[in-house]
Amino acid sequence: MTAAALGILSPEEEARVQAALEADPALRARLRADQEALTALVEALPPAEPPAGAEDRLMARLAAEREREASPLPTAAPRRWTFWLPLAGLGLAAVLALTFVLRPPADPLRHYARVPGATTQAVTSKGSVVGQLVRLPDGRVYLHLNQPAAAGRAYQMWRIQGSQPISLGMFEGQGFLLSGLPAGATIAVSVEPPGGSPQPTTTPILVQQL
Structure with a gap:
């Protein structure tokens, strides 16, 4: 539900999630709880207008990370790097999401x-x-x-x-x-x-x- 709360699902995934939400009130409540929990993480941050194009760049970064995870790992790459780099990228993307997407803009x-x-x-x-x-x-x-x-x-x-x-x-x-x-x-x-x-x-x- 976290990906749905962040709004980063593909159209196909969003359609499947929407069908499940319409059929299951408990699932709707869980999604709402995830959205509220993510929002609570940034409530203490001061209001700020995101830089122009920040949301588009964030979405492109998330899509690239997901494609990278789905691709076969190079056989010659050290295992410890191939394991940690995607996680580091996703961690950075999550921080950016909390900063620029979930934080309410000054003039919404x-x-x-x-x-x-x-x-x-x-x-x-x-x-x-x-x-x-x-x-x-x-x-x-x-x-x-x-x-x-x-x-x-x-x-x-x-x-x-x-x-x-x-x-x-x-x-x-x-x-x-x-x-x-x-x-x-x-x-x-x-x-x-x-x-x-x-x-x-x-x-x-x-x-x-x-």
């Missing part, structure tokens, strides 16, 4: 809107614009609400399956990054106590189809 809406290939649309509710939805080329979606939740309250994200709301977690401030949801999935946002609720306790302020 601007950050995601500037990703090459991203598209942004206004989100409305009851005739008023309440936020912005940024669709990223890798399938992720970032939702940013115009106003923070009232004091002592928090936004909670839900996926609506049939008539059943399934919690996707709490907002970080005014934004929520969605991953692993198929096109056409319906999401909703409700206002809840800071710790969240197992089911919505208020009428959703927003219902949106992805």
Whole structure:
């Protein structure tokens, strides 16, 4: 689940993981726990805008490391080097992922809107614009609400399956990054106590189809 939490699965792997997630609520909870654990590792880091192209370079590095691991090892290479170099590369990639991918950017809406290939649309509710939805080329979606939740309250994200709301977690401030949801999935946002609720306790302020 760590690779899924980092968002570094291939399209084929992501499809298999998505099918498993839709069939197994416990697996969805495990993925969410992994995402929260990885995020917790960098909560103490100060906010900073990643260098331009850092995420693309990181993804290319991870892909290269995975290809290298799948390739036959040269027979003449010393065994201790062929064993440790891939691990060192993956360790460096993991550190970069925690630093540049998981750390919340200083201005997340601007950050995601500037990703090459991203598209942004206004989100409305009851005739008023309440936020912005940024669709990223890798399938992720970032939702940013115009106003923070009232004091002592928090936004909670839900996926609506049939008539059943399934919690996707709490907002970080005014934004929520969605991953692993198929096109056409319906999401909703409700206002809840800071710790969240197992089911919505208020009428959703927003219902949106992805």
